[in-house]
Amino acid sequence: MGFKIRNQNIEEGGEKYLVFSRGISVIIPFYNAGKTLLETCESLINQKKTKDLKIEVILVDNNSTDASVNIAKGFSMIYPETFRYILCEAQGVSNARNYGISHATCEYIMFLDADDTYSETTLQDVYTFFKKNNREIDIVFFSRFFMYVDNEGNKTYKSHPRNKFFKETGLYEENKNNYMSYFMTLNIAIKNDNLNKFDVNVPYGEDMLFISSILGRNNKIGFVASAHYNYRFSEYSTINKFQSPVYSADLILDNMTKQFAPYIENGLEVPKQVQSIALNEIVWRYESLSNKLFPYHLSKEKYRKWEIRLRDLLRLIDDEIILDYSTMDFFHRMSLFLMKEERLKVAVFDNIDFRKNGVKFYQEENFETVISDFKIVDNKLVLYAFLKMKLAELVNINVFASVNGLEIELSTWESISGRYRKREISNLFPAYKFEFDLGELNLENKIEIYFYYKINGKTFNIKKYYNIKNRILDINDKIFDFDDSSAVLAESTVYDIRIQWLKNFHFILSKLSKNESFEDYEDKTVHSLKNIKDLRDYAISVIDNARNVWLYVDNFNTIDNAFFQYMNDCKKDDEIERYYIYHKDFLYLGKYMMDQKIDMTGMKFVQYGSGEHRKLMVRTSVILASYNEYFATVVPFSRKEMIGLTDVLRFKYIYLQHGVLHAKAPQTYDVERTYIDKIVISSDYEREVFTKELHYDDSSLLQVGMSRFDMPINKENKVNRILFAPSWRDNFVGDLNKFDENGNRSIDIELFIHSQYYKSLTKIISSKSLNKFLESNKLDLDIKLHPIFSGAMEILQPLIEGKKNIHILEEQTVDSANYLIFVTDFSSFVFDAVANKTPIVYYELDRDEFLAGNHSYREFYLGFEFGDVVDNVADFMEKLQKIIQNNYQVESKYLEKMNSFYNFPEHPCEALYQELMAMEESYD
Structure with missing residues (x-):
């Protein structure tokens, strides 16, 4: 009614x-x-x-x-x-x-x-x-x-x-x-x-x-x-603000407490539907690529208190609610389940049973293994892999390789892929490396290799494989289940070596005669797509020529170490052809060379991805690149094309870096993720990082110093200016390879102007006391934002209207050596100032948001600074005044750190050149 x-x-x-x-x-x-x-x-x-x-x-x-x-x-x-x-x-x-x-x-x-x-x-x-x-x-x-x-x-x-x-x-x-x-x-x-x-x-x-x-x-x-x-x-909504754990970490736990309170206070079990809707807030935050859950900005003591509080709330949620959560990845469910910190047991039988209170809740039986890299370098077959296993945190796993029946135990470490679909560690995946010297092969013998695991002394064979980066066989992005068959799943021939991957996950290596290798090459060429066939035919036509091409490449609209090294090397009379690879518009590069009055005699320029670039790759023995964006800036082939040219392309990829690696970003630089063969470093500190943290061999490192450190510094060019060069932020930057019609990076303007980063920047620019301070000391402040922010200049430039002593620079390349003081927040640009012995101030625009995860990195390998740290205008002026009173000299305690930080030859460009020439001789 x-x-x-x-x-x-x-x-x-x-x-x-x-x-x-x-x-x-x-x-x-x-x-x-x-x-x-x-x-x-x-x-x-x-x-x-x-x-x-x-x-x-x-x-x-x-x-x-x-x-x-x-x-x-x-x-x-x-x-x-x-x-x-x-x-x-x-x-x-x-x-x-x-x-x-x-x-x-x-x-x-x-x-x-x-x-x-x-x-x-x-x-x-x-x-x-x-x-x-x-x-x-x-x-x-x-x-x-x-x-x-x-x-x-x-x-x-x-x-x-x-x-x-x-x-x-x-x-x-x-x-x-x-x-x-x-x-x-x-x-x-x-x-x-x-x-x-x-x-x-x-x-x-x-x-x-x-x-x-x-x-x-x-x-x-x-x-x-x-x-x-x-x-x-x-x-933009105020809700965006609460996506950051800086503002939401306690609030989301308070809300969960309120959702459960009516039942807990009355001695009742929390209804499962209420558990589920409360858990959702944790789930979507945990599943996010960037951190939206954990308050990493807190001190260790406060963080642990927050963590315990989360644990206690999770214990009020039934196991099946977590383990059956439909919209959450199963690996992440297991990780969230472990946050309960409850007692679990492992029983090893024909499979591995995981139990709680005597009841089995998960069984591991596939031992899925991911090949993160499979390549031939320096006449060695190299394989990187990891065991993608749920709850591997609870068991002790030993990895073994069988080489013609000989058992070899391999050392393991935590795979970077344990940051599973996230920037933060979610699961423990044991990683390992296997290396085999192909010089041990001859025409009479074959080598059979396979891998297996031992847990509590019991052997477990791999039941499933997945390939992320296989540079030899055409099986990338495919999952293979175990088949008890010695039939060939995939094969290829590289350097007279035939590699066969069998259906039972065994590898067979054998050496071919020159005639067999040539016949194999011809057969592969005939069955290739036209664009690959043309390159393979071209490779045969120049086979008698030495691989005498070196390519140098920086990033889009950037002049960096590759160009400086090219200026040094292109003058050499050593029968090496050298080309500088440019991207898109040549005008930027041309303008830079004209402004710097660079003698272009003998220089050769080729556009990235052009037909000429692709043909040069066939004859290339060395690529020197300052940015680690392999297919975006370095190699003009797709991954599929690379497989089609495996037996043609024989270059070494030398990563020059564009700065000293100080930020913990293993998801970008770990050996499992890159295509790098050699890395140029400038310090003992970097050697420690690349070998201990990122798992490179010591032989992969060339400690010769960055090429731009070889450029002459004219102290007489110092101007009465301060350079402020803060780093970029990932949370309001979109696809790094997308540009607008003006060639600018696209950024989320709404998120940008609501960020603490932008608000702190505006406080600096609008500060009357700072403007007065600069004017009275006859100083100018040049703000050089990262090139990624080029798309935000329309809202940034109006901020400095009417400001005589503060400027926002739009040019891409700035020489920090010309400035009296260098200021940054977390940028690696600071290491140029360290090399130049320039006084440094760290101005942290958004420390809490940064530490909580608004960027692609939030931690640093380096445990000290080269200057004072501030986070407000008043303290900033105080530190500037101290530097001025010290006649713009570096304070002794920081100068000592600067003097001891670098360790490389007097002339980096020439030192690198000699290293590369030695590699060429070894290659021949």
Whole structure:
């Protein structure tokens, strides 16, 4: 039955209850939503419904000062039977929603944000379903879609990934559906029973608390597939702020505590659906590529307290809720499960059983192994691999290779791929390296190799293989299951050596005669695609010529170590052909050479990826590159093409670096991830990092110093200027290989201007005291942002208008040696100032956000600074004043560190040249 009476007390059997009008009240809180509120209201006007369905739209003004007030009042005047305008003076979206709830007169309540919309039949479809199933459920939810709006107002819609878990309209029993109610946000409808209120003291996650309180009443929920909540995904929201653990770490644990409290306080088990929706906040943060969960910015003591608190909350969540969490990767589920820090046991039988309280919850049987690199270098077959195993943290694993029946134990370390789909370590994957000297092969013998593991003395064979980077065989990105067969799965011939990979995961190595090798080469050429066939034919035509080509390459629009080394080497008379590879527009490089008055006589330039570049690669023995972006800046072939040219390409990739590696970014530089053959270093400290932390052989390191350190420094060119060169930040930078029409990197401007990085930068620029300080000391401050920020110059340049002594530089290349003082936050650019003995100040723009993970790295290998550290303008001026009083000389305690840091020859360019020539002789 329906009553058109608001808040009338009805007595039935001595019990009083409230009744409301038949229909739905839609509550829309708004604050300065002038740009979007009209569209939101129109989506309600355009609802397709039956005449007897009452829709009440309550527009709750939360003290707006823009046009949204007039829009709301206008709808209430034009459509008084549908829209009501009310003012909620208590600020905050929860206050506004609660105020709307208190004014709602219909039997069901729905919520819509002032920048979102409903699909045309949402209200009718939800109402019909809810009314039909009213006695069985307390809440109905419906599909979510992301609504993308471009600058012209055109809209595209993308289904939320979780829509796939609920495809059909119906009733769902939580215990039969893996408790997946975490799918909900405010895409819900609820009963208007005066029991539901938002927690006004929660600045984030209030919707989850609200929903949890309703879910806990009933094991059933309703879902309407045809109704769509369209969530606008184009504007910056304050919610973005709470994605950082700097602002959310305690809050998310507080919210979980509140979700569980009503049950714990009354000695009840927390309903599983409430456990699930609470866990979701942890899950999506944990699954994020960049850290959104762990408060790494805290001290060790505070971090451990936070960690224990998380552990205790996770212990209130049933194991099956975590282990069966549908939207979470299974490896990550196991990692989260281990955070409970509960006692687990391992039993080794034919498989490995993992048990808790005597009950098996997981069994390892495949021993999936990933080949992270498979190559031939310096006449050695080299393989890097790791065991991709769940819960490897709980067992002691020994790795062995069998070489013609001889058992060899291999040393292991924690694979960088343990940062599984994340930048932080999630799982322990034991990594290992195998190396075989191909000089041991002759025409009479063959070598058979395979790998296996021992756990508690029991041998386990590999049942599954996956190849990430196989430079010899065409089996990349493929999974192979064990087949007890010696049939050949894949084979190739390189350097007169035939490599065969059998279906039983054994490798067979054999040496071919010259005739056999040539026949194999011809056969492979005939069956190649035309672009590869042409290069292979070209390789045969120049086979009698020495491999006498060296290529030098820097990054896009950058002049770096490769160019400086090229200037040194191109003058040599040694029968080596040398080419500098440039990217896209040649004008930048040409302008630099003209400005620096560089003699271009004898220089040869080739565009990256051109036909000439591809042909040169066939004759190339050395590539020198200052950036480790192999296929983007160094090699003009795809990975597939590389396999087709395995027996043609024989170059060594020399990584010059573009700075001293000080940041812990193993996901970029670990030996498993790169194609590097040799690395140029400048210090003993780097040798320690590359060998101990990144697992390179000592023989891979050329300690000759960066080529740009060989450029003459004219101290007379010093100017009365300070150079401030902070590093970039990953969280508001998009794809590093995408550019706009002006050749600038694309960045998320909204995230950028809301970041602590930008706010601190504006404080520096707008500081009257700093401007006065610079003027009184006759100094200028040049701010040189990373080239990645070139796309943000339109919003940065206006900041310095009217500032005589502060400048934002737009040129790509700046010589720090010309400045009196060098300032940075975490940039490796600081090591140029160390080499030049320039006074250094570290100005940390966003220390907490940085340490919490707003960048691709957050830790450093180096355990000390070369200058004082500040994080505000007042301290900055104090440190500058100290340097000025010291006549712009480096303070003795820092000078001592600078003097002892580097260890390389007097002339790096010539030292590297001699190393490379020695390699050429060895190659011949």
